Amino acid sequence: MAVLSEADLIAVRRSLHRIPELALHEIQTQAYIEEFVKQLDCAWLSVKHVPAVPTALLVRLEGTAPRRTLGYRTDIDALPVEEQTGLPFASNHPGVMHACGHDVHITVALGILAYFAAHQPKDNLLFFFQPAEEAEYGGKRVYDAGAFAGRFRPDEFYALHDNPALPAGQIATRMGTLFAGTTEIHLTFTGKSGHAAFPQKANDAIVAAAAFVMQVQTIVARNVDPVRGGVVTLGTFHAGTIGNVIAGSARLDGTIRAFRQADIEMMQQRVRQIAEGVAATYGVQAALKLIQGGYMPVENAPKQTADLIHYMKHAPAVDFAEVAPAMTGEDFGFLLQQFPGTMVWLGVNDPQHSLHAANFSPDEAALKPGVAALVGFLKHRMEEE
Numbered sequence: 001m002a003v004l005s006e007a008d009l010i011a012v013r014r015s016l017h018r019i020p021e022l023a024l025h026e027i028q029t030q031a032y033i034e035e036f037v038k039q040l041d042c043a044w045l046s047v048k049h050v051p052a053v054p055t056a057l058l059v060r061l062e063g064t065a066p067r068r069t070l071g072y073r074t075d076i077d078a079l080p081v082e083e084q085t086g087l088p089f090a091s092n093h094p095g096v097m098h099a100c101g102h103d104v105h106i107t108v109a110l111g112i113l114a115y116f117a118a119h120q121p122k123d124n125l126l127f128f129f130q131p132a133e134e135a136e137y138g139g140k141r142v143y144d145a146g147a148f149a150g151r152f153r154p155d156e157f158y159a160l161h162d163n164p165a166l167p168a169g170q171i172a173t174r175m176g177t178l179f180a181g182t183t184e185i186h187l188t189f190t191g192k193s194g195h196a197a198f199p200q201k202a203n204d205a206i207v208a209a210a211a212f213v214m215q216v217q218t219i220v221a222r223n224v225d226p227v228r229g230g231v232v233t234l235g236t237f238h239a240g241t242i243g244n245v246i247a248g249s250a251r252l253d254g255t256i257r258a259f260r261q262a263d264i265e266m267m268q269q270r271v272r273q274i275a276e277g278v279a280a281t282y283g284v285q286a287a288l289k290l291i292q293g294g295y296m297p298v299e300n301a302p303k304q305t306a307d308l309i310h311y312m313k314h315a316p317a318v319d320f321a322e323v324a325p326a327m328t329g330e331d332f333g334f335l336l337q338q339f340p341g342t343m344v345w346l347g348v349n350d351p352q353h354s355l356h357a358a359n360f361s362p363d364e365a366a367l368k369p370g371v372a373a374l375v376g377f378l379k380h381r382m383e384e385e
């Protein structure tokens with residue numbers, strides 16, 4: 001297989017879009033990628049599996065005169081979202097959708113891989129097809145399993161995320177912090193259920209959980225430096241079964257976000273204090289789990305990022321923009337703590353819909369320029385110190 005045409009890239013993306021899978025369950029997606037890699041029939045390519053994280057895949061290309069190994073990571077998981085795009089190639093998996101565009105990410109990675117499988121690179125290249133970016137921090141799991149060792153150790157790491165607010169094909173990034181660090185909140189309040197008519201004999205978990213929801217809003221308003229910013233979002237609130245039964249338990253899930261690790265830790269502490277305070281005030285039990293995993297702030301490395309920005313600004317065919325940081329999270333932040341590198345946005349021109357929306361529909365016109373910009377940069381990087 002040679003370099004992929006725009007039609008090839010679109011066909012790959014649509015095939016992947018049909019088979020979205022949740023974190024750590026990316027079985028069909030991994031099989032698709034492996035079959036694609038096999039079809040490349042490339043003499044300088046080798047593959048590595050990671051038994052501790054079975055849906056992960058590492059693909060290495062041997063360089064002609066390697067001085068180092070350049071890593072390129074793509075995430076491969078999807079979200080528990082019921083697709084509402086109405087597209088003819090919509091998800092075949094009920095309740096699961098590539099609502100964050102990881103189908104686009106995989107396609108760009110395969111486009112880059114196909115190019116270098118047809119044109120042997122000077123430096124070694126390592127492609128990391130990473131499970132579990134949306135949850136379960138697959139990048140950290142694969143790192144902790146010792147997979148990036150020996151010939152599979154990258155000297156630098158690069159990655160991309162699609163962005164519906166930017167024009168199709170535009171590459172965008174910044175020096176320093178690009179994305180926030182995050183922490184998942186999982187909290188259950190347990191009180192005592194009972195008849196709606198006799199609240200004095202029960203202990204209503206919904207009232208306690210509602211107080212928690214309101215009190216955590218003060219963290220960003222009163223504890224975070226407003227110049228630096230932060231987010232506390234509760235995305236789920238599940239309690240009760242029927243209107244005339246007092247709920248004995250209430251479960252909340254959410255996320256904490258900030259650009260600095262110290263702010264994240266302060267916000268974690270405030271969430272803990274408020275959960276304990278609500279439990280004491282309402283006489284309920286609070287079971288709280290806070291999970292940061294690998295979702296560290298995404299810190300672009302100075303040297304590699306300066307070089308990437310310089311390249312993208314001067315490459316005639318690349319549309320490049322420097323952008324402000326965003327409160328999205330990415331466990332690529334963990335990998336950037338281990339290896340220097342850069343994360344970029346790829347514009348996919350769907351300004352009416354946000355990432356994670358059920359009708360998010362990236363513009364496929366982004367695929368070809370996305371592959372071209374990254375291939376160009378990696379080739380350039382192979383000539384740089």
Ligand SMILES: CC(=O)N[C@@H](CCC[C@H](N)C(=O)O)C(=O)O
Pocket residue numbers: 100133134135136161182183184254255256295327328329330331355
């Ligand atoms: C790019 C993107 O949307 N990433 C996810 C990362 C999730 C982090 C973690 N599961 C959490 O919810 O805190 C995001 O939601 O930003």
